[in-house]
Amino acid sequence: MTTASLLGEGSAVLAFDVGGTDTKAGLIDEHGVLREVVRVPTPYSTDGSGDAVVAQLTVLARGFADRFPDIQPEAAGLIVPGLVDDEAGVGRYAENLGWRDVPFRDQASAALGVPVAFTHDVRAAGTAEYRLGAAGNYADVLVVVIGTGIASAIFLDGMPYSAHGYAGEIGHAVIEPGGNACACGGNGCLESIGSAGAITRLYNRDAAAQVNGAREVLDRARAGDVLAASVWKDATDAIGLALAQSVALLAPEAIVLGGGLAQAGAALFEPVEERMNSLLTFHRRPVLLLASVGENAGLVGAAIGARERLAGVRS
Amino acid sequence: MTTASLLGEGSAVLAFDVGGTDTKAGLIDEHGVLREVVRVPTPYSTDGSGDAVVAQLTVLARGFADRFPDIQPEAAGLIVPGLVDDEAGVGRYAENLGWRDVPFRDQASAALGVPVAFTHDVRAAGTAEYRLGAAGNYADVLVVVIGTGIASAIFLDGMPYSAHGYAGEIGHAVIEPGGNACACGGNGCLESIGSAGAITRLYNRDAAAQVNGAREVLDRARAGDVLAASVWKDATDAIGLALAQSVALLAPEAIVLGGGLAQAGAALFEPVEERMNSLLTFHRRPVLLLASVGENAGLVGAAIGARERLAGVRS
Numbered sequence: 001m002t003t004a005s006l007l008g009e010g011s012a013v014l015a016f017d018v019g020g021t022d023t024k025a026g027l028i029d030e031h032g033v034l035r036e037v038v039r040v041p042t043p044y045s046t047d048g049s050g051d052a053v054v055a056q057l058t059v060l061a062r063g064f065a066d067r068f069p070d071i072q073p074e075a076a077g078l079i080v081p082g083l084v085d086d087e088a089g090v091g092r093y094a095e096n097l098g099w100r101d102v103p104f105r106d107q108a109s110a111a112l113g114v115p116v117a118f119t120h121d122v123r124a125a126g127t128a129e130y131r132l133g134a135a136g137n138y139a140d141v142l143v144v145v146i147g148t149g150i151a152s153a154i155f156l157d158g159m160p161y162s163a164h165g166y167a168g169e170i171g172h173a174v175i176e177p178g179g180n181a182c183a184c185g186g187n188g189c190l191e192s193i194g195s196a197g198a199i200t201r202l203y204n205r206d207a208a209a210q211v212n213g214a215r216e217v218l219d220r221a222r223a224g225d226v227l228a229a230s231v232w233k234d235a236t237d238a239i240g241l242a243l244a245q246s247v248a249l250l251a252p253e254a255i256v257l258g259g260g261l262a263q264a265g266a267a268l269f270e271p272v273e274e275r276m277n278s279l280l281t282f283h284r285r286p287v288l289l290l291a292s293v294g295e296n297a298g299l300v301g302a303a304i305g306a307r308e309r310l311a312g313v314r315s
Numbered sequence: 316m317t318t319a320s321l322l323g324e325g326s327a328v329l330a331f332d333v334g335g336t337d338t339k340a341g342l343i344d345e346h347g348v349l350r351e352v353v354r355v356p357t358p359y360s361t362d363g364s365g366d367a368v369v370a371q372l373t374v375l376a377r378g379f380a381d382r383f384p385d386i387q388p389e390a391a392g393l394i395v396p397g398l399v400d401d402e403a404g405v406g407r408y409a410e411n412l413g414w415r416d417v418p419f420r421d422q423a424s425a426a427l428g429v430p431v432a433f434t435h436d437v438r439a440a441g442t443a444e445y446r447l448g449a450a451g452n453y454a455d456v457l458v459v460v461i462g463t464g465i466a467s468a469i470f471l472d473g474m475p476y477s478a479h480g481y482a483g484e485i486g487h488a489v490i491e492p493g494g495n496a497c498a499c500g501g502n503g504c505l506e507s508i509g510s511a512g513a514i515t516r517l518y519n520r521d522a523a524a525q526v527n528g529a530r531e532v533l534d535r536a537r538a539g540d541v542l543a544a545s546v547w548k549d550a551t552d553a554i555g556l557a558l559a560q561s562v563a564l565l566a567p568e569a570i571v572l573g574g575g576l577a578q579a580g581a582a583l584f585e586p587v588e589e590r591m592n593s594l595l596t597f598h599r600r601p602v603l604l605l606a607s608v609g610e611n612a613g614l615v616g617a618a619i620g621a622r623e624r625l626a627g628v629r630s
Binding site: 083093140152154156157161163164166167168169170172173174177182184185186237241244245246248249250251252279280281282283284 | 398408455467469471472476478479481482483484485487488489492497499500501552556559560561563564565566567594595596597598599
């Protein structure tokens with residue numbers, strides 16, 4: 001795997017990426033090689049606790065122990081979606097997963113028997129991109145992950161800034177007051193216009209023939225479909241506007257675009273960059289970069305966190 | 316003066332606030348009392364240098380020395396508008412004042428014969444508000460100064476964040492793409508809708524009887540003038556929207572509103588807060604506070620900087 005050389009030598013660690021649909025578990029060996037990735041459905045919490053999620057982590061860890069008896073993970077990295085308080089080690093809330101104020105860090109550590117690093121999935125992926133990807137040379141960086149939803153990880157003066165989990169919600173910055181209904185309950189959030197989910201939904205709302213994803217909308221736009229081109233343009237315009245607003249406030253030196261939509265490459269990048277720059281004057285213009293760590297960026301970020309946690313415990 | 320008790324005991328320092336129209340100079344004694352404030356027109360730089368400004372500082376300093384022979388300032392704080400690189404001590408650019416890349420910190424220090432702290436006027440006022448005002452108990456704070464223009468100072472985890480002078484330009488975040496022409500050359504920036512300058516200008520553009528300032532627009536709105544009420548509402552809507560966008564990205568615990576427009580009190584605060592909150596859902600809602608240090612906040616912030624610079628030189 002391409003992540004092999006990225007992580008480098010160090011302790012063997014476990015990495016868990018609890019997603020809205022699936023949970024991915026990875027085993028990283030002492031050479032920094034991601035030896036296996038296992039994917040299972042994420043259990044929904046019916047009682048507001050994280051018990052089912054934590055129980056599943058122990059099953060996944062046991063599976064690795066059975067299949068890789070020679071590898072002894074010394075720590076684990078756990079990442080979850082929603083509102084996450086890194087400092088407290090608590091998952092505050094995840095819309096689709098049913099939990100409330102779960103002390104995941106301590107519960108997972110008790111269940112797995114190793115120190116656990118705990119953070120938000122997008123911040124973990126951002127850390128992987130920042131540490132191992134193209135933005136590593138910059139002090140002030142915004143990593144924007146555009147998929148079903150939109151979120152970002154912020155690095156200022158080289159350090160992550162999370163504000164107890166509330167920072168980086170660029171997907172829920174209102175771009176168009178009174179606009180499209182958003183999953184968060186608001187209207188006109190960036191996510192309701194510029195996410196892969198929104199692109200699909202907005203196209204299907206008015207199209208005669210439905211698509212299964214944003215990729216198909218782009219394909220149809222390229223084939224001359226006027227509605228598809230219009231939906232795509234609205235999305236890239238909205239993303240470019242939100243980035244320009246972020247530049248005015250934070251002046252990042254680099255902005256990394258990742259997530260599923262970034263796979264569109266130049267079809268996303270060029271109109272977004274053009275739009276962003278058209279809205280800037282004296283501002284410091286950031287370089288726009290494509291995420292480079294790949295689909296396991298979250299797991300890689302979790303593994304980085306696990307190794308750092310271990311270094312912290314030992315120091 | 317009300318700033319007397321705020322600054323406390325320490326070294327006597329000079330404070331200079333070079334504004335777009337006037338320069339204010341203050342002498343702070345060892346008890347932290349602002350003994351005198353002198354105001355003179357700011358010289359325009361015809362050659363791109365800061366020579367005329369620096370020459371004026373020495374004249375102002377000599378005036379204090381003549382009138383207060385018992386007070387020996389040991390450092391100076393100098394603040395200027397425009398793009399300011401705090402780290403480098405350089406005034407990059409000020410639209411209305413004609414200079415380019417002037418090493419003000421070193422030049423002023425050489426001319427005055429004391430260590431000089433150098434920063435941006437709004438960041439200095441923000442520092443005064445953050446250290447001495449109502450927001451002092453919060454780690455993550457945005458201080459927004461609304462006057463002729465709009466700018467902000469950002470404090471994250473208790474520390475100022477300036478990005479070499481480019482951060483905090485909330486006044487030049489585009490709120491309405493393609494909207495009103497802005498002084499920066501863009502269109503639809505917050506400043507072109509929500510500043511005191513814009514309120515006056517937009518009202519006068521369509522009004523039969525002209526006003527001399529935003530205060531009069533508010534007075535007319537209260538007296539039933541429909542145009543005035545509409546201009547005021549557009550302004551507070553735009554400010555509330557920009558604040559909500561900043562909350563999504565940075566999640567400050569407190570937002571301080573200062574500058575001339577904040578003197579409108581509840582007439583500004585209430586609609587801005589209502590608008591901001593109407594655009595937030597799961598976000599962390601900041602407390603909205605009124606700036607409390609007063610009209611000399613810039614000078615006070617410059618004095619704080621001067622005393623800190625002295626502490627740094629001595630340590």
